[in-house]
Amino acid sequence: MPASGVARMQLGVIGLGRMGQIVVERVLEAGHEVVAFDLSPEAVATAADVGAEPADSVEDLADTLGDDKRIWLMVPAGDAVDATLNDLDPHLDEDDVVVDGGNSHFEASVRRAEACSAAYLDCGTSGGPAGAELGFSLMVGGPEWAYDEMTPVFDAVATGPAGHDRMGPAGSGHYVKMVHNGVEYVLMQAYGEGFELLAEGRYDLDLEAVARTWNNGAVIRSWLLELCEEAFREEGSDLGDVDDHIAGGSTGTWTVQEALEQEVPVPLIYQSLAERFGSRAEERFSRRLANRLRYGFGRHEVARKDD
Amino acid sequence: MPASGVARMQLGVIGLGRMGQIVVERVLEAGHEVVAFDLSPEAVATAADVGAEPADSVEDLADTLGDDKRIWLMVPAGDAVDATLNDLDPHLDEDDVVVDGGNSHFEASVRRAEACSAAYLDCGTSGGPAGAELGFSLMVGGPEWAYDEMTPVFDAVATGPAGHDRMGPAGSGHYVKMVHNGVEYVLMQAYGEGFELLAEGRYDLDLEAVARTWNNGAVIRSWLLELCEEAFREEGSDLGDVDDHIAGGSTGTWTVQEALEQEVPVPLIYQSLAERFGSRAEERFSRRLANRLRYGFGRHEVARKDD
Amino acid sequence: MPASGVARMQLGVIGLGRMGQIVVERVLEAGHEVVAFDLSPEAVATAADVGAEPADSVEDLADTLGDDKRIWLMVPAGDAVDATLNDLDPHLDEDDVVVDGGNSHFEASVRRAEACSAAYLDCGTSGGPAGAELGFSLMVGGPEWAYDEMTPVFDAVATGPAGHDRMGPAGSGHYVKMVHNGVEYVLMQAYGEGFELLAEGRYDLDLEAVARTWNNGAVIRSWLLELCEEAFREEGSDLGDVDDHIAGGSTGTWTVQEALEQEVPVPLIYQSLAERFGSRAEERFSRRLANRLRYGFGRHEVARKDD
């Protein structure tokens, strides 16, 4: 049962990956009901195990929910969202509310909000798997009444009432989440530069101890620094066999693209993104040319690949 | 009285500015004794008001402490440290311990540690005035026995036992603090770029609400983000009349200089430091030249200062 | 008359701004014929003054040219190109050749090449007004036969046979020109940083003399450095009243966008572009936030706009 004074809600959840399952569990724990669907029957069974009502299809889920449907999508950003909405839309009307909790581009969310027969909330979700226990930070865009309707669910999925807020109209939730991720790239690189200098520098340091000392009272303490501390504890001060390739980059790319359009300089976000591209290149043509040019003007010996 | 099982200590504190007073108070609150000196009699009186024994001079402070002196310097980095050590050194021997809790350059600390007749601990201190309540993060360099001796004091001044650690030999405390500050510059700029994009971007956002939502569960939550939240609460989403000049830069400059020497790339730290320099320039010569060059090759009209 | 052995050609030129007039004059000087049209009758008259046959309309120009039309567009990039092609296309067939000598986006050129009834050459043009005497550098994309057909005209408009080349299929000419401009942004900023350091640095230098000495034998000599020399000669070592706002940025933005798509790091191009954005901002939100945060963690006084 929800906390006293809070109405019990019934939520449909479509998409039962790691993040979707967390949504199911947190909503159930808060005393609400969940109807769950995923293309994978195993995922549906997992959700049923913790108390969700299983659905066979999007249509079945919609039928089960009845009127005034409240539905949370947690499917991969991109075509999967459109495909799900295509299946879902015939069953929706203007009193229903759909939440997209995935990492969609804000412009796609604006477009979907216009096309959707229900009220549409774009919901940037941050916190990762750790949110299972702590709850997430939810940045929500869309109509105010729909946001208000969903508040009991947001209270359950977020870290609590302070962990979610309506940012503004359609798209603003995913817009703020996009910028959040741009900042995230920089924070990772900031700690990276600092610890690289410590690792390569003059002293033989225990980087876990450095991170722990910083996390206890220093200006730069943060959750990411706690994850650094954990990384050094689990991998060692030399990070063991962790490779130096950084995957990902789509939300950072979106952030830079939007900053170009707004003519806002974001050199650190750009640089952090470029660092990822560079980390994945086998070799860098620009460096090879510089190497060769030094021979051109100074007869400095050219390093060759066979050397 | 200190916590049971912990010996009561007597600490000399030289330098009673904002940070020095916090050291005095936290050490007294932990049940230890303090003898306090500052060039300003008012500062000494303030320390006496909360229970410190006042000293008239460095000599007086040294005499009062007796054998096995434990002394904390909290004077401005630079010449003031050397001047204080000059006065103090005749009263010191190898059983004494001196802590430099200021923002000294690590190379100065190495030099001072060699010159000092007592054991010398360089102690990077982070947390700012907020440390009055929470305690600081203390990064300590120097002899192990001296660090162990001072542990009860460090426990009191830091956020607790996890808030201080011995980084390594002489200079390592200030070295780690220097790098800490380099990272700090980047974190500030990271949030700056993110909020600038939000402020200039497509949506009319309440930045305090954004920061608060992020601080509750988002990956980028941190103490600095809490300070952003506070800034928006106190100044408004548009930051009111806050100017765009950023003062300071010495520890960032040291970090970049050390990174140059170690040949470690720190583009984000450099960029964040350069941002400060740029923020203080009335105009930028490089931009004026670019403006004029566009006329040179493309006959684009030159913007003039009178325009 | 063209050089012996070269067939005399008839070229239609649409768009008679500064660059279009240069095309007219160089083609006439090489002994070919020109039929010229522009929406401005004055521009047409100017072209007629130097020997071009005036046309009243796109249709008139097309009629005058007869079969196997050879037409050079020199209209502003964007809608004007599409509008001109709309008027022109009914008069074109597959034996005709249209050259777009403007600064179009390469994707627009690919699209136009597909839609155009004639063979379509996208031609990146560099050199600016100085090209009136020296000739331009022409980077051409499109069908090989059409490029070969136009060679006499390209010889005339370019610095000579070495000043033009076929880069590859449709779009490649404007693609290479786009990257050219990205590099151009960096070169301007490179000299800008160097001269700014000299202007602000330890010595009182005559920057025209510095530039002239460099232009005579130094590794960094270039045409842009000659333009720096000219700028210092005409404006003085302090650049007089030249303002520090840098206009423009579209081709640099395209370059960065393409580099994002190709996942190629271009930190210098990005930084040079961001410098332009920054130069046009009245104030920078990121710097204002950093200013305020320094108060938050260190009680450093906040500079206010009224101060």
Next chain:
Amino acid sequence: MPASGVARMQLGVIGLGRMGQIVVERVLEAGHEVVAFDLSPEAVATAADVGAEPADSVEDLADTLGDDKRIWLMVPAGDAVDATLNDLDPHLDEDDVVVDGGNSHFEASVRRAEACSAAYLDCGTSGGPAGAELGFSLMVGGPEWAYDEMTPVFDAVATGPAGHDRMGPAGSGHYVKMVHNGVEYVLMQAYGEGFELLAEGRYDLDLEAVARTWNNGAVIRSWLLELCEEAFREEGSDLGDVDDHIAGGSTGTWTVQEALEQEVPVPLIYQSLAERFGSRAEERFSRRLANRLRYGFGRHEVARKDD
């Protein structure tokens, strides 16, 4: 014999590496006399072959020159300059002139100018081995009379009278050369980014043809771009087996250090220098940490070195 009206001079040259031999040859070709010394007898013999008078030692060279000595040092920057000056100084007086044509730090030149018994000219030399035919660009610092005295020699060694100039007092020649090199790093990186984008981009391009077309009339034409053209001609558009390690970096480091001291932002120079450091690192700790952190907050799989 020198050009009519120019006095025949006698120049001592110490240091007969590649650059020193070019000085010898150009000064001899201009009709002056040369007395040459190097620690390597083979190098002395090479100079004698083209007409220089060989010297056995610094002392021998000084004796041969007689009064009003004019001496050009072309020894490696650093200790070798001081060692040579130590040997030379007992033979010098205030009517003599010593030129340091090497890549010395400007502060060392200021110090040496103060210590030297003769007039001392610091002479930044740019142009590399190609200067053998074309002559160099010479940036000279030191007393005006000494610069005037040496003019016939500078005319011979430089590209001509426009290829050398007095920048200002002691140190200014090497200061301007230091900044020249900072700019040089950026220009190399600028072309590097451009050609990397072309090499990795949408079209299959002949980069030699691109560079050649640009060198004929484009805004970004330069001597370094001619060297790019040469590199692609000799190595192929893919740069064959040229490795991506970039050696060197001392003058770039000096430039950034000076810019830090002057608080002048030089993000492109810094970035270009950092690119060299990065190109020489086996792996980057910052990237390894970012890789691991993505697991920390998002459970993204960690790439391991063995994978």
